[in-house]
Amino acid sequence: MSLARRxxxxxxxxxFGWRRAYADNTAVDELLTEQTETAxxxxxxxxxxxxxxxxxxxxxxxxxxxxxGRVLADVLxxxxxxxxxxxxxxxxxxxxxxxxxVDHGHELTVLLADTVRTTAALHxxx
Numbered sequence: 001m002s003l004a005r006r007x008x009x010x011x012x013x014x015x016f017g018w019r020r021a022y023a024d025n026t027a028v029d030e031l032l033t034e035q036t037e038t039a040x041x042x043x044x045x046x047x048x049x050x051x052x053x054x055x056x057x058x059x060x061x062x063x064x065x066x067x068x069g070r071v072l073a074d075v076l077x078x079x080x081x082x083x084x085x086x087x088x089x090x091x092x093x094x095x096x097x098x099x100x101x102v103d104h105g106h107e108l109t110v111l112l113a114d115t116v117r118t119t120a121a122l123h124x125x126x
Contacts, residue, residue, distance in 0.1 A: 057126075061119040068112035075105030 022028045054060045082098040 057119045057122045061116055064112055064115050064119070068109055068116065071105060071112065072109045075102060075109060078102050078105060 022031060050063065054063070078098065079102055082095065082102055085095050085098055
């Protein structure tokens with residue numbers, strides 16, 4: 001199935017709150033590769049825009065705040081996934097991976113918050 005068709009089907013399913021599960025690592029690896037390629041393609045555009053736009057410390061702040069908000073929302077969603085996995089007695093290895101992801105996600109939100117504070121502090125100091 002083509003990426004465009006699969007993406008359209010997945011977008012439609014996501015609109016109704018449905019997610020597709022992949023039963024083998026080949027399909028998972030293909031999806032992860034596609035996600036990575038898409039992200040890096042889009043990152044090229046983001047880098048160019050950010051370079052033009054982020055000309056002082058306060059200009060950096062809104063973008064970092066936006067990212068922190070999205071990461072925090074996703075981490076809290078993952079906490080729900082983790083709670084469900086624990087409550088259903090899913091395998092320990094899966095629970096450990098989810099715990100690691102949640103912990104790292106929270107660490108990332110702290111780092112991003114510190115970055116936002118740094119932009120304000122540097123602006124105030126100048």
